[in-house]
Amino acid sequence: MPFFEIVSVTPTNQNFLVGYVFMRNECTASYRWVLQRLRDLIGIDKEPSVFLSDRELGLVAALREVFLGTSHLLCRWHINKDVEARVTDMFKSKKVGAAFKNGRWKRVMDAATEEDYEAAVEMMKLKWASSLDTVWARVHCHIGNQIIAIRNDLEASRSKIGQKYRQLPLSRINGKVSQHCLKILDKETKRKRDLSYQFWKTLVIGNGNDGTTFGNDATEDATHFRNLMDEVLDSDNAILRNVTRIIEEELHPDHDNLQEPHINHRVRGRQRNNDTRRDQSYFEHVNRRNSQSGQRQGEDESDITQSRYQHLIPGxxxxxxxxxxxxxxxxxxxxxxxxxxxxxxxxxxxxxxxxxxxxxxxxxxxxxxxxxxxxxxxxxxxxxxxxxxxxxxxxxxxxxxxxxxxxxxxxxxxxxxxxxxxxxxxxxxxxxxxxxxxxxxxxxxxxxxxxxxxxxxxxxxxxxxxxxxxxxxxxxxxxxxxxxxxxxxxxxxxxxxxxxxxx
The missing domain is CATH 3.90.70.80 (Cathepsin B; Chain A)
Incomplete structure (x- = not known):
């Protein structure tokens, strides 16, 4: 009973098993039945972009019938990598996976004639055959592990990686391409910036030297910082606020936003130096400040700092x-x-x-x-x-x-x-x-x-x-x-x- 698997790729570039089936044989009719079940699973209104296969003729013919608009490609390298990964996972040994890919499986892939191919397949079956219940148990366990790994990967992507690309220039395509694509583009953007600052010169004018001199490390860092600041100032307000917060926390790590605003003693009436009121909450501070008219220009900075994230807190x-x-x-x-x-x-x-x-x-x-x-x-x-x-x-x-x-x-x-x-x-x-x-x-x-x-x-x-x-x-x-x-x-x-x- 041939064992047939359908594998796909997540937006974070992680393979996962869509479905598997034990077929009666490898004829077009069997593959057609499998692909029709796949069509029922994903819906009549959806088309996979590409199918990759190992040129199984019955599968090729069935693909043309069931998925008319889907391209069909052959990929020997991915076939070899997937085979090695599957065997490694089943036997929990990279050594076994590599030995299978470079041994019996390579003989099958490199067969020059049909006779050599059949002989290599028979030898592989003799060495690596297993019972039906063993295969099912291994695959079932593998699927359970994949589901957990994919869930963790996607959860981490939403809570960490997804937010990372909400800033320019990647914010314009965030949500339109996969997270894996954004990760590659982010690396390329950083590499481009590193290269742009790797070679730099400072032109010296008026000291009798018409050439150029190379600055020291401190000058290079300052130049880099100024260029970054220019880029930040040209960005939107959200990026400007975020960078300001990071710099402030680095320069003033012990700053505590729970301080009571300074008391203004230049007021009419009795001074309240020993006030026993409870500490006002953040929300009360903000509403008190907004409700006051004629607010002093030099109002306490801790009050202003406390409202730094006010507009970003879930309403x-x-x-x-x-x-x-x-x-x-x-x-x-x-x-x-x-x-x-x-x-x-x-x-x-x-x-x-x-x-x-x-x-x-x-x-x-x-x-x-x-x-x-x-x-x-x-x-x-x-x-x-x-x-x-x-x-x-x-x-x-x-x-x-x-x-x-x-x-x-x-x-x-x-x-x-x-x-x-x-x-x-x-x-x-x-x-x-x-x-x-x-x-x-x-x-x-x-x-x-x-x-x-x-x-x-x-x-x-x-x-x-x-x-x-x-x-x-x-x-x-x-x-x-x-x-x-x-x-x-x-x-x-x-x-x-x-x-x-x-x-």
Whole structure:
């Protein structure tokens, strides 16, 4: 019974299995039946762009009948790579996959005559034959792993990579081409800029030297910076605000936006040096400032800074934000938020990383369903880091990393998307603990974190009983019985969110 697979490619350049079937034989009628089922699956109004095959004549004839508008190409290189990858996955050994491709399979592909081909195929069948149930089990397991890997890849693409290309020049084609295409174009754009600054000269006039002199490294850096600033100033306001925030956080890493505005003592009436009022919320500050007439030109800068992201916060949540705190933007900002909230010191971000990594390692079967089968150790190594400032290889991955945070600290984690557009409600989610210790019946705290343009995190404080965004689907699918029904206690607050987002 010939085993036939249909493979396609995601927008992030990842292969996945569309369907598979055991056929009676390899004649045109059998292939026609398979392709008609594929047509039923994808819909009569959709046409694949290209079919790649190994020139199976029965399949070629059936393709002409069922998919009239689809091009048919042959690709020997991809056939060899796919065969090696499949065998490697089935036997969990790269050595076996390479040996199969370069051994029996190469003899089949390189057969010069029909007799040689038939002989090579027979030899391959004798060496690599397996039972029907073994093939089904292996393929079924492979599909399960692919689904998890694709889901994680697409989720990371939406929450991280997609936001990266919302800036010029790639913003004009973002959403019109695949993420893989955008990634290639972004690399080429950076390479072009690097080349443009690699060779540079400074013309010296008036000192008796008509030639050119090469500047030092400091001059080169300054020239590069000025060129970048010119490019930023020519961009839209969103890019200008984002770059301004990054520079400000680098120059003033300890700046805290939760300061009370300075009191103006030059007013009529009794001075209030020992005021015992509660701290005003961010929302109250903004409304008070907007409602005052004749505002002083030198008004406190912390008030202005607090409204930096006001226009980018999801509109329904703006009235419920009563405070926020910026942490140092050194690549550890996400874990700094965790350390600031749970330990009271953002400097303990490395302890937060270690605790989260240990939580993941302690329950591999539970978190394997969150991070994907076979990807647990990779993510643990990503989370663990104590070497200071870090690049994207050790950034927090939202939404996955929020699950061990919620579970270990027995907290409800709320993530809000900031820095896209006010109407954007992704990623706005609520994450509950995946398991609970004995005797624990509810989360003890509410940890609120916000992504800023998908590259920075800030710590927020919400008013009590604020609306809650949707419960993450991964919690519904993967939580243990010890936390069953915990989502029911938040129905009223979830309804508040639904009511606000429908307005």
């Amino acid at each position: 329904p949540m703006l009235p419920f934000i009563i405070g926020w705190k910026h942490v140092i933007g050194d690549g550890n900002c996400d874990f700094r938020c965790v350390a600031e909230f749970f330990f009271g010191d953002q400097g303990q971000w490395y302890d937060a990383r270690e605790i989260i990594a240990n939580e993941v390692l302690g329950y591999p079967s539970l978190y394997g369903r969150i991070y994907g089968l076979g990807r647990l150790q990779i993510n643990v190594e990503r989370i663990r880091w104590d070497g200071g400032a870090v690049d994207a290889r050790h950034w927090m991955v939202a939404i996955q990393d929020l699950f061990p945070i919620a579970t270990w600290f027995n907290s409800m984690v709320i993530i809000l998307g900031v820095g896209t557009v006010p109407s954007c409600l992704y990623p706005c989610l609520t994450i509950l603990p995946l398991r609970a210790r004995r005797g624990v019946t509810a989360p003890q705290r509410e940890f609120v974190i916000a992504t800023v343009s998908a590259s920075h995190f800030i710590l927020l404080e919400l008013a009590p009983d604020s609306p809650l965004p949707p419960i993450a689907g991964w919690w519904t699918e993967n939580h243990e019985p010890s936390v069953e029904g915990w989502d029911h206690r938040y129905v009223a607050r979830r309804n508040m969110w639904d009511a606000l987002t429908r307005q």
